[in-house]
Amino acid sequence: MQHLADVEVYSVRTLREALELLSSVKGLRVIAGGTDLIVQLKTGVVPKTNLLDVSRVDELRYVRFEDGILRIGALTTFMEIYRSELVRRHAPLLAEAAFTVGSFQIMNKGTIGGNIVNASPAADSLPPLYVLNAELKIVGPRGERFVRIQDFYKGYKKLDLMADELVAEVRIRPPGEGYVGHFFKHGLRRGDAIAVVNGAVLLMLSPEGIVRDARVALGAVAPTVVRSPSSERVLVGSRLSPEVMWRAAEAVVNDISPIDDVRGSAAYRRELSVNYVFMTLYRIARETGVVA
Ligand SMILES: Cc1cc2nc3c(=O)[nH]c(=O)nc-3n(C[C@H](O)[C@H](O)[C@H](O)COP(=O)(O)OP(=O)(O)OC[C@H]3O[C@@H](n4cnc5c(N)ncnc54)[C@H](O)[C@@H]3O)c2cc1C
Structure with a gap:
């Protein structure tokens, strides 16, 4: 266990101050809620380093809807996201995911930027952000520059970030009328659990139940969150029948590469992925009246 008593913490109140310090002081690491970083520093997963505490930069904590875009400041906590009427209206999948992040204590401290x-x-937060x-x-x-969420990740913990x-900020253009989706998560217990597998499914259905657009994303089954083009191909253009839903669910195994770890084996993760995608598709089919 590393002792952190000699770590220097620079506290800032504005984005400008934060950027100035990041440019002028070598080796500073940003800390927001600290729910990941403090654990990683103490256990030595991250080497000991001085910190830039941005948690009081209030200009980065907001949820707004402007020019047809939902904008979420990076310092917005998962509790704020879960409670936001704007998120529930324009990105309900993200509100569903926010409610599963750890305990209430973690939801109160953990930020979307940190996640x-x-x-x-x-x-x-990532499977919803991928399908949105x-x-x-x-x-x-x-x-400033803008990067699509899937382009931000270059490999396991490799980011397009200097x-x-x-x-x-996180920006989401609401998908619009006719889209229905859900987040799913399997943990080893019902609360305060890191996902063994998580994911999100977002579909656009015609009034006859034909899938016009399909987006399926899975987490904890590859070095980064992945979309499943194989599953999406099965869905688009088809009626959401139980047979199509099974084929689409089974197709996800083509796009994932899970590993064995403390939370589950690769085989278990493959099975969970198929079953959760099927259950989520079925849930959408029932909610939209495509199946009874
Ligand atoms: C008990 C427990 C349970 C948890 N359960 C879950 C869970 O169920 N689901 C889940 O997804 N996560 C979970 N987590 C992980 C963690 O709470 C989340 O990932 C959280 O969102 C991290 O946000 P933070 O503000 O605390 O990040 P921090 O720990 O402050 O930072 C995390 C990383 O992001 C960087 N960073 C933070 N903000 C920025 C920014 N704006 N710009 C650039 N870099 C930045 C930091 O330098 C650091 O590398 C859990 C953690 C704990 C301790």
């Missing part, structure tokens, strides 16, 4: 940058393949085609606003000394940059 994204920590880059765990099991992070609960979310975009990240990244700010740094060279200005040491002097911050994730500032």
Whole structure:
């Protein structure tokens, strides 16, 4: 266990101050809620380093809907996301996922920016963000830039983010009329559990129950969260019958590469993925009246 008594913490109140310090002080690491980073520092998973505490940069904590885009500041906590009327209206899958992040204590401290940058393949916000085609606003000394969530991850914990940059905002264009979706998660217990497998399914259905658009994402089954094009191909253009739902669920195994670890074997994860995608498709089919 590493002792952190000699770690220096720089506290800032504005984004400008944060960016200035990140550019001028070498080796600073951003800390937001600290729910990932403190554990990683104490256990030595992350080498001991001085910290830039951004938790009081209030200009990065908000949920807004402007110009047809849902904008979530990086410091917004999962409790704030879960409670937000705007998130529930425009990105209900994300509200569903937010409610499963740890305990209420973790939901109160853990931020969406921290969840994204920590880059765990099991992070609960990510499957919803993948199917919602979310975009990240990244700010740094060279200005701001925008990156699609799936392009942000280059491999296991490899990010399109420089040491002097911050994730500032998550942007979601609501998918619009006719889209229905859900988040799913399997943990080893009912609460406060990291996912063995998680995921999200978002479908656009015609009034006759034909799938016009399908987006399926899975977490904890590959080095990064993945979409399942094989499953999506089975769904698009088909009626959401039980047979199609099974074929689509079984197709996810083509797009995942799970490993054995403390939470479950690769074989168990494959089986969970198929079953949860089927159950989520079935849930959508029932809610929309496609199956009785
Ligand atoms: C008991 C427990 C249960 C948990 N359960 C879950 C769970 O069920 N689901 C889940 O997904 N996670 C879970 N977590 C993990 C964690 O709570 C989340 O990932 C949380 O969202 C991290 O946010 P944070 O603000 O605490 O990040 P921090 O720990 O402050 O930071 C995490 C990483 O992100 C970087 N960072 C933070 N904000 C920014 C930013 N704006 N720009 C650039 N870099 C940034 C930091 O430098 C660090 O590398 C759990 C953790 C604990 C301790």
